[in-house]
Amino acid sequence: MSIQETAILEPGIAWLLIALFTALYVGLGWFFGRKDKELDQFVLAGRKVGLAVGTATAMATWVTSNTTMMAPQLAYQMGIWGMVGYSLGAVGLILFAPLAKRIRTLMPHGYTSGDFVRLRYGNLAWRVFLGISIFYSFGWLVSLGMAGGVLTHALSGIPYWQGMSVILAACVSYTLIGGFRAVIGTDFIQSILILIGLVILAWMVIGRIGFDEIHFSLERERPELLSLMMPAAIMFLFNNLLFGMGEIFHSNVWWTRAYSFREGVGLWAYLLAGLFWAPIPIVAGFIALAGPALGTNIPAADMVGPIISAELLGLAGAVIVLIMVFAALASSLDSLLAATAMLVVRDIYYRHLRPQATADHLRDATKVTILLLGVVTWLLCLPRITTLAELLHFTGAFVASTIWPIAAGLYWRRTNRWGATLAMVAGSAAGIIAYFQIGFYVGALVGAAVSMVVVLLTTWIRPQEFDWEQLKEAPPTH
Numbered sequence: 008m009s010i011q012e013t014a015i016l017e018p019g020i021a022w023l024l025i026a027l028f029t030a031l032y033v034g035l036g037w038f039f040g041r042k043d044k045e046l047d048q049f050v051l052a053g054r055k056v057g058l059a060v061g062t063a064t065a066m067a068t069w070v071t072s073n074t075t076m077m078a079p080q081l082a083y084q085m086g087i088w089g090m091v092g093y094s095l096g097a098v099g100l101i102l103f104a105p106l107a108k109r110i111r112t113l114m115p116h117g118y119t120s121g122d123f124v125r126l127r128y129g130n131l132a133w134r135v136f137l138g139i140s141i142f143y144s145f146g147w148l149v150s151l152g153m154a155g156g157v158l159t160h161a162l163s164g165i166p167y168w169q170g171m172s173v174i175l176a177a178c179v180s181y182t183l184i185g186g187f188r189a190v191i192g193t194d195f196i197q198s199i200l201i202l203i204g205l206v207i208l209a210w211m212v213i214g215r216i217g218f219d220e221i222h223f224s225l226e227r228e229r230p231e232l233l234s235l236m237m238p239a240a241i242m243f244l245f246n247n248l249l250f251g252m253g254e255i256f257h258s259n260v261w262w263t264r265a266y267s268f269r270e271g272v273g274l275w276a277y278l279l280a281g282l283f284w285a286p287i288p289i290v291a292g293f294i295a296l297a298g299p300a301l302g303t304n305i306p307a308a309d310m311v312g313p314i315i316s317a318e319l320l321g322l323a324g325a326v327i328v329l330i331m332v333f334a335a336l337a338s339s340l341d342s343l344l345a346a347t348a349m350l351v352v353r354d355i356y357y358r359h360l361r362p363q364a365t366a367d368h369l370r371d372a373t374k375v376t377i378l379l380l381g382v383v384t385w386l387l388c389l390p391r392i393t394t395l396a397e398l399l400h401f402t403g404a405f406v407a408s409t410i411w412p413i414a415a416g417l418y419w420r421r422t423n424r425w426g427a428t429l430a431m432v433a434g435s436a437a438g439i440i441a442y443f444q445i446g447f448y449v450g451a452l453v454g455a456a457v458s459m460v461v462v463l464l465t466t467w468i469r470p471q472e473f474d475w476e477q478l479k480e481a482p483p484t485h
Contacts, residue, residue: 016162016163016322016325016326016329017163018163018164018165020163020326021159021162021163021165021170021329022165024326024329024330024333025159025170025173025174025177025329025333028177028330028333028334028337029173029177029180032177032178032181032193032337033177033180033181033184035181035185035189035192035193035196036180036181036182036183036184036185036189036193037181037184037185037189038185038192039185039188039189039191039192039193040184040185040186040188040189041185045366045370048186048188049186049187049188049370049373050118050186050187050263050345050349050370050373051118051187051263051266051267052186052187052188052191052267053188053267054266054267054268054269055267055269056191056264056267056268056269056272057268057269057272058272058275058276058279059195060191060192060194060195061191061264061268061272061273061276062275062276062279062280062283063191063194063195063198063199063280064190064191064194064195064198064264064338064342065100065261065264065276065277065280066100066198066279066280066283066284067194067195067197067198067201067334067335067338067339068194068260068338068339068342069096069100069255069280069284069339070198070201070284070287070335070338070339077093078090078093078094078287078288078289078291078292078295079291079292079294079295079311079315080295080311081093081292082292082293082295082296083295083296083311086296088244089292090288090289090291090292090293090295091244091289092244092245092246092247092248093247093288093292094285094286094287094288094289095244095247095248095251096247096248096250096251096254096284096288097251097281097282097284097285098248098251098252098281099248099251099252099253099254099255099256099281100255100277100278100280100281100284101277101278101281101282102252102255102256103255103256103261103277104273104274104275104276104277104278104281105274106256106265106413106414106417107261107264107265107268107273107274107276107277108271108273108274109417109418110123110262110265110266110273110417111265111266111268111270111273113417113475113478113479114266114478114479114480115479116479116480117262117266117478117480118263118266118349118353119259119262119263119349119350119353119354120136120140120257120258120259120261120262120350120413121133121136121137121140121259121350121353121354122353122354122480123262123413123416123417123478124136124412124413124416125354125358126477126478126480127416127424127427127473127477127478128412128416128424128427128428129424131428132412132424132427132428132431133354135428135431135432136257136409136412136431137350137354137355139257139405139406139408139409139431139435140257140258140259140350140409141347141350141351142402142405143254143257143258143402143405143406144258144259144343144346144347144350145383145384145387146401146402147254147339147343147402148340148343148344148347148380148384148387149384149387149388151336151339151340151343152171152174152175152340152384152385152387152388153171153388154332154336155170155171155173155174155175155333155336156168156169156170156171156172156174156388158170158328158329158332158333158336159171159174159329161314162325162328162329163325163329168388168389171385171388172385174333174336174337175340175381175384175385175388176381177337178336178337178340178341178344178381179344179377179378179380179381181193181341182340182341182344182345182377183374183377183378186345186373187263187267187345189341190341190342190345191267193337193338193341194338194341194342196334197334197335197337197338198338200330200331200334201287201331201334201335201338202287204327204328204330204331204334205287205290205291205331206290207327208290208294208324208327208328208331209290209293209294211324212293212294212297216297242446242448242449242452245452246400246403246448246449246450246451246452247448247451249403249407249410249451249452249454249455250400250403250406250407250450250451252407252410252455253403253405253406253407253408253409253410253451253454253455254406256406256409256410256413256414257406257409257410257413258346258406259346259347259349259350260342260343260346260347261277262346263345263346263349264276294315295311295315297315344377344380344381345377347376347380348373348376348377348380349373351376351380352369352372352373352376353369356369356372356376357369357372400442400447400448400450400451401442401447401450403438403442403447403450403451403454404434404435404437404438404439404441404442404450404451404453404454405435405438405439405454406451406454407434407438407450407451407452407454407455407458408430408431408432408433408434408435408438408454408455408457408458409431409434409458410455410458410459411430411455411458411459411461411462411463412427412430412431412458412462415427415462415466419466420472420473420475421466421470421471421472421473422462422466422470422471422473423462423465423466423468423469423470423471424471425465426461426462426464426465426466426469427462427465429461429465430457430458430459430461430462430465431458433457433458433461434454434455434456434457434458434461435454437453437454437456437457438450438451438452438453438454438455438457439454440453441453441454
């Protein structure tokens with residue numbers, strides 16, 4: 008059967024929900040960002056974000072559409088270890104908590120993760136890092152855009168490209184209007200919607216089917232999903248742990264929050280966000296395990312969450328899933344657009360092309376870049392060439408290679424700058440070879456291991472002293 012024949016929501020209802028939430032978020036974007044005229048206010052919310060909003064924005068950003076759609080996919084493909092392994096993404100948030108505190112202390116005037124790499128390791132490492140970071144950002148942007156199209160198509164039969172286009176345009180619009188304050192303000196609301204939606208879905212699944220029936224059906228039809236010894240799943244467990252660390256440690260999405268939080272907030276905001284986030288992939292993944300009990304036809308693995316929820320729970324389930332995943336998608340897409348635009352403007356446009364640019368000019372350039380990022384992402388999303396999991400984990404080898412250069416550079420005075428550069432290059436190369444030769448579930452694992460060895464060896468063989476005061480670069484005065 009086709010999606011059009013099995014879709015629960017009428018296209019008109021889906022369009023109405025999308026239109027309502029688009030109007031809500033655009034309105035909130037205008038409300039939160041209406042007074043932000045200065046550059047720091049537009050890109051970092053004035054560096055005064057408090058604990059409650061800080062925790063909510065960190066958690067909501069990490070609860071991506073990938074979490075609510077890819078966790079069910081991985082549970083459907085790899086069973087228990089799939090959803091547990093995805094939940095280990097919380098470790099990245101928790102371990103970044105002390106790093107966020109140190110970043111705020113060492114770089115009180117910083118703007119991007121690129122600022123740190125440039126000042127700590129020099130221009131060569133900085134440019135290698137920028138290549139990795141921007142490549143990853145587009146991978147994440149495209150996966151988010153794809154998720155919007157997959158979601159609307161699975162639930163309502165709306166063509167993939169239409170749903171993807173409208174949801175992407177909505178997120179670009181309110182980020183463009185309100186800047187970073189709009190991002191964190193809407194994140195607070197989106198985090199509440201996501202948590203409520205997941206609790207309702209899990210409760211309804213358990214109430215309608217029950218643990219015993221789910222377990223019996225899995226034993227009879229998909230016993231491998233209950234196995235704790237599936238080799239690919241075990242490898243994925245460790246791979247996703249390191250992938251999540253690499254994503255957070257290097258990404259400007261998380262560094263901008265470290266810079267934007269008030270002094271003393273970063274440590275607790277990231278720690279609490281990680282603890283609150285950890286159960287979410289398990290709850291989302293559990294929904295997929297009901298598939299064998301329902302005998303559901305799944306045309307594509309990354310559609311399993313929406314299809315099972317809609318088939319099991321009917322119209323109400325489809326509406327809940329659409330609202331929840333739209334909130335999750337928007338909470339990540341807006342953050343990524345804002346952070347990537349800042350990285351492009353500060354580290355490429357300002358540092359390489361227009362060093363004389365004023366703060367007002369950079370603010371305008373950031374808005375233009377947000378719009379351009381949206382257009383490029385839309386073009387890359389049009390040909391849906393792979394699944395969400397495979398697309399996102401393709402970037403895993405690259406980002407995992409930055410874990411050790413970032414962590415060592417923040418805490419060890421003697422980390423070798425050439426070793427940090429080599430670690431990112433060698434780790435990325437080794438990880439991508441493993442991705443193609445073994446599977447998507449080992450790319451980050453191999454990349455992080457090679458990077459670690461290079462950083463440790465080069466620092467041990469030839470340590471280089473560094474003065475932490477060099478990180479306290481004053482902001483531009485013009």
